[in-house]
Amino acid sequence: MKPGPYRDAVERNREYLLSLDPDRLLHNFRASAGLTPRAPVYGGWEARGIAGHTLGHYLSACSLMHAQTGDEAVRGRIAYIIDELALCQAAHGDGYIGGTTVERADETVDGKVVFEEVRRGDIRTGGFDVNGGWVPLYTWHKVHAGLIDAFQTGKVERALPVMLGMAGYLATILEGLSEAQMQTLLQAEYGGLNESYANTHAITGDPRWLRVAEKIYDHRVLDPLAAETDQLAGLHANTQIPKLIGLARIHELGGQPRDRTAAHFFRDTVVAHHSYVIGGNSEAEHFGPPDQLSEAITERTCEHCNSYNMLKLTRHQYGWAPDAALFDFYERVHLNHVLASQNPQTGMFAYFMPLSAGAKRTWSTHDDSFWCCVGSGMESHAKHGDSIYWHDADTLYVNLFIPSTLDWDGARIDLITEYPFADTVALMVKAPMTRALAIRLPGWAKAPGIAINGETARFDRRGGYALLRREWRAGDRIELTLPMTLDIEPTPDDPGIVAYTHGPVVLAADLGPASADWDSLPPALVGASPQAAATPIDAAAHRFRIAGAKPDAVTLVPFFNQYDRRTAVYFPSFTPARWKREEASFIAAQRAAQALKKRTVDQIDIGEQQPERDHDFAMNHADLQSWAGKSGRLLPWGSGNYIEFTLAVRPGPMVLRALYWGQEVDKDFVIEIDGKQLVEEHRSVPPVKQWVSNDYPVPPEWTEGKDSVRIRFETRGTDCRVYEVRMLAAETGRTA
Known part of the structure; x- marks a missing residue:
């Protein structure tokens, strides 16, 4: 690659990869094998049950970096890790290598226990766990895929026997499960495990691995896609995308026609009906109803892992039949989301790419994040030369x-x-x-x-x-x-909400430095035409001015490189007559949303993986479900079924707010705080077809001197559905 922002990103990523300590990433692998760790474990996700996933991403990223740059330092890291994993595998003696852990009886134990329970047919999952272990199959896939990349791309030959031993250990478990047991297991996130086994078959020619890949088939999600039916609303987005990448690979190796159909339909459906202007998808990690984006423009849009995987899936589809439109999408995502997700000054990564007005990007830290999007970020910025x-x-x-x-x-x-800053x-x-x-x-x-x-x-x-x-x-x-023109892209469900593009570049309003607070009203466009409202300042630099925006004029700039700025990507637009009619209600609604945000001390979106993990979520019986585009949990009919989680509090009167679907009435359940009953709720109200919130004042003495409390919802004879819970500061002038 020649000089430019993409090579800068690769070089910054190389610095980051070489700054990491492989022995810290190997900590849990050595501990699991009974070997003394050589360095302490990293923080963040690496200090939790999902530990080990980063090592898999790291192997893949270093392999891609070596393939692109020829750098021997990163290849040396691969070789060292492979040798260490070989020692761990030999110590286990059965092919196992793993760094996951699981909480049992108030202590953390080696995650291998979960795999052996599955072997015996003991399979329990709430959607993001297997027998209490945080997505162990997801982590397994990352390491399996990393070993494949180390062998094929990193050119470390001794990665192959380690990979085959690992593949064999899990295969003996999966091959022994009935179809019903497999479907229970596959309710939990398993990454692209089917893809890894398909690629293992491609490397070895052994049909056993393809049979295992084909067995990893989630009928609940994949059958509707094979029938070309969109039932994605409410599903955790990045749980699904790798499944389809795996089907695409299985198709290429001789799979069934349904595999290609499902992968093709899924990719095209997500692009056309579930994606934002930057090409990314999902809000709070989940798909919403198709073509319903205007109410889902928030600070939690567009998880990076999703875009990373959508580009992989697009590459497969392009390989089947070259079509430039596929690379129009690829370029849109690659420039406006992927390049936006790495801070060029620090090399750190963003999890979400927020598109709401006034939002800023939240960057990972060097030692204490290790989110999934740090892992996929390592890979994304190791391969910008890929697919040119x-x-x-x-x-x-x-x-x-x-x-x-x-x-x-x-x-x-x-x-x-100098594209995109030249035509x-x-x-x-x-x-x-x-x-x-x-x-x-x-x-x-x-x-x-x-x-x-x-x-x-x-x-x-x-x-x-x-x-x-x-x-x-x-x-x-x-x-x-390629002469570039200014264009607008409205949301599909509300043509009055628009985003701007200039050639391949998505534009955003520059709302000031990320370090400064922002409490202004979101910019609104008032005029006969949103497109005519923007006039060029410096078109080559993609800078435009909207003088008539309310409450103040705004400058449009490229979105992707606003790394430390607050931005707005979507704009409500009004004709002058409509603005005159609706100005007061628009301002009131925006102020109310800002006031709620300021009052919110903490919030958990029930049924969403990361919020649940962040709030120490626990349950006995509670199924994942979704309704009207929101995820939630269904506590089944009966008594004693519960969910519980921790929410932050702060000094002063607090209010607990729970979100329910208005038609789910005549329920009986209790809400407890730190073991004390706050309310016995019956929901004996007329049903309404909309979301409703209930506020429950918290006695001040229950939170005094505390920085968090434990919330519990428990059934008392009926089922109960919960979608979102907030801890709010009481409104000014009111007491609890």
């Missing part, structure tokens, strides 16, 4: 306009550009070549042009490409011109 060029038997495809040099199979080309892309031929060139013509480009050696060239359009055939000579220069 593709080929078939006689054609070289140019899909991404990233400054780079291609030296492959006789093709030697320099790609020179020209030059390809310099460095050696004679007979291959045709297919250059992507982005769908947003209204009047693209091509010149060869300074002269306007005619070209064939095919599948979104400019197809150029000739005997290429060293020194030939092909120049692609």
Whole structure:
């Protein structure tokens, strides 16, 4: 890769990878094997039950980094880790290697116990755990995939026997389960475990591994997709995407027609009906109803892992049938989400990419985060050279306009550009070549042009490409011109809420530094046309001005590089007449939302993996469910079924607020705080088809001197459904 923001991201990521201590990532693996750890475990997720997932990502990231840059220092890290894992595997003696843990009887024990319980048919899951262990199959997949990458991409041959031993250990468990037991197990998140087994088959040719891959099939989610039915609303998004990547790989290795159908339908459905303007998807990690985005523009939009995996799935689909529109999507996500998710100053990563007005990005820390999005971030920013060029038997495809040099199979080309901060892309031929060139013509480009050696060239359009055939000579220069225009993209369910794009770049209002508080009203557009409201300041730099925005004029800038700024991506728009009618109600609604945000001391979104983990969620019987786009928990009919969690409190009167669906009435359950009954709730109210909140004042002495309390919902004869719970400061002037 040549100089530019993508190479900067790769170099910053290399520094981060080399700054990590492999022995700290190996801590739990050695402890599990009865070997003395060489260094203390890292914090964050690595200090919890999901520990070990980072090591798998780290192996993949270092392998990708080595493949892209040839860096031997990162390859040395791979070799060291493989040797250590081989020692751990030998100590276990059965192929097992794992770093997961599980809480049992108020102590933390080795996570291997969960796998052996599953072997015996003892399988219990609440959706994000197996027998109390936090997604152990998800972590297993990360390590399995990391070993595959270490062997194939990192070129460390001794990774293969370690990987095969690991694959064999789990396979003996899965092969012994009935179909019903498998379906129970697959209710828990398992990452791309099917993909790893499919790739193991591709490496070895052993049909056993493909059979295991095909057995890892979640009928509940995948059958509707194979039938081309969208039932994604309420599902945890990144639990699903890797399943479809696995199906895509199984299809490529000879799987059933349903595998391709499901993967194809899923990708196209998510892109067309569940994605925001930057190409990312999900709000608070979950899919909402299709084409319903206007009410889900928050600080928790667009988990990075989702975009990382959607790009992987898009690559599979493109490999089946080249289509430039697939790389229009790829570029949209790669530029506006992936590049936005790494802070170029610190190398740290963002979990969510917030799109709401006034939001800022929250960055990981070096030693105490290790979220899933740190892991996928390591990988994303180790492979920015990936997918620029593709080929078939006689054609070289140019899909991404990233400054780079291609030296492959006789093709030697320099790609020179400052795109997206320039509208020209030059390809310099460095050696004679007979291959045709297919250059992507982005769908947003209204009047693209091509010149060869300074002269306007005619070209064939095919599948979104400019197809150029000739005997290429060293020194030939092909120049692609892509004039960029300002455009708007409304939300599908409310055309009055719009986002701006300029060429491939998503724009955002710059609302000031992230370090400063922001309590202004969200900018609103008032005028006959949102598109006409924006006038250029410096179009080449993607800077525009909206003088008529309310309450103040705003400047539009590229969203992706606002790393330490507060932004707004979506804007409500009004005609002058409508603004006159609705100004007061709009302002009142925004102020009410801001006031609720200020009053909120803590909040848990029930049924969502990370919020539950962050709040020490526990339960005995409570099924994951969703309704009207929100996740929740169903406590089944009876008495004594419970969920409990911890919420922060602060000095002063507190109010507990619970969110219910208005039609779920005539229920009997109690709410307790630290073992004391706060209320016996009956929900004996007329049913309404909307969300409703109930406020429960908390006696001040229950929170005095505390910084958190334990909340419990428990049934008393009926079922109970809970979706969101907040701890609020009492309104000013009122007491509890």
